[in-house]
Amino acid sequence: MARHEFDADRYAAASTHQTEWGERLIAELDIAGDEHVLDIGCGDGRLTAQIAQLVPRGRVLGIDASSGMIDAAKVNGAPNCDFRVLDAGQLDMPGQFDLIFSNAALHWVKDHGRLLHATFDALRPGGVIRFNFAADGNCSHLIEVVRDLMADPAHANGFDGFDWPWFMPSPEGYEALVRVHPFREASVWGENADREFPSVEDMVRWIDQPSLVPFLSHLPDAARPPFRDAVVERMVARAGREDGTCFETFRRVNVLATK
Numbered sequence: 001m002a003r004h005e006f007d008a009d010r011y012a013a014a015s016t017h018q019t020e021w022g023e024r025l026i027a028e029l030d031i032a033g034d035e036h037v038l039d040i041g042c043g044d045g046r047l048t049a050q051i052a053q054l055v056p057r058g059r060v061l062g063i064d065a066s067s068g069m070i071d072a073a074k075v076n077g078a079p080n081c082d083f084r085v086l087d088a089g090q091l092d093m094p095g096q097f098d099l100i101f102s103n104a105a106l107h108w109v110k111d112h113g114r115l116l117h118a119t120f121d122a123l124r125p126g127g128v129i130r131f132n133f134a135a136d137g138n139c140s141h142l143i144e145v146v147r148d149l150m151a152d153p154a155h156a157n158g159f160d161g162f163d164w165p166w167f168m169p170s171p172e173g174y175e176a177l178v179r180v181h182p183f184r185e186a187s188v189w190g191e192n193a194d195r196e197f198p199s200v201e202d203m204v205r206w207i208d209q210p211s212l213v214p215f216l217s218h219l220p221d222a223a224r225p226p227f228r229d230a231v232v233e234r235m236v237a238r239a240g241r242e243d244g245t246c247f248e249t250f251r252r253v254n255v256l257a258t259k
Contacts, residue, residue, distance in 0.1 A: 041063075131255040142207065175188035196245045
């Protein structure tokens with residue numbers, strides 16, 4: 001996972017939908033209570049702590065590439081939780097986990113061939129992975145606005161050498177990638193999770209954290225406010241509705257696989 005630094009407090013205020021998805025995933029888990037669990041892209045650890053409550057005789061390790069998020073997670077954690085700053089692309093923990101969980105994070109990982117190999121290797125026999133992350137078609141308004149502004153002469157020079165931060169595959173394409181790995185059982189499916197933000201302010205909080213972080217961090221300090229303000233202006237025009245709400249597409253890939 002690319003090492004982008006996020007503001008944990010601002011992210012928490014803007015991540016209602018991510019939390020909702022994660023809580024639903026946790027409610028669906030088949031857990032006995034003694035599992036060793038890995039939470040990839042644990043963020044501020046709120047969901048990790050919920051999983052920890054379900055495994056009182058087990059342990060949970062949360063990893064995230066952002067040190068700020070891990071600092072917050074250590075405050076929010078449970079006694080049977082550990083947290084570590086670790087890029088998911090560097091995962092190397094063979095045979096340690098009964099469950100590997102990830103919610104709304106793995107679109108920040110570029111090499112999923114390596115990720116799937118590493119997660120398969122990290123599972124114990126009979127272990128399970130359960131992932132939910134962004135799919136093709138996710139955040140279509142924001143991506144179109146950002147790409148248009150990156151190509152605008154007013155901003156283009158600031159993006160020389162920029163590496164697009166997200167991997168958002170189609171469910172069909174991701175299923176083919178999963179099938180390359182020797183999981184005993186595997187299911188991959190898409191999900192439409194389109195969202196109405198209650199207000200412009202709610203949408204702008206989400207734009208600021210986490211969406212624009214990789215773009216603004218690439219720009220010189222003086223170029224950041226003009227680019228950010230242009231994105232917000234165009235997004236309000238594109239996604240805003242007459243009743244004050246704002247609409248954005250959220251499309252997900254779901255993965256459930258057993259070693």
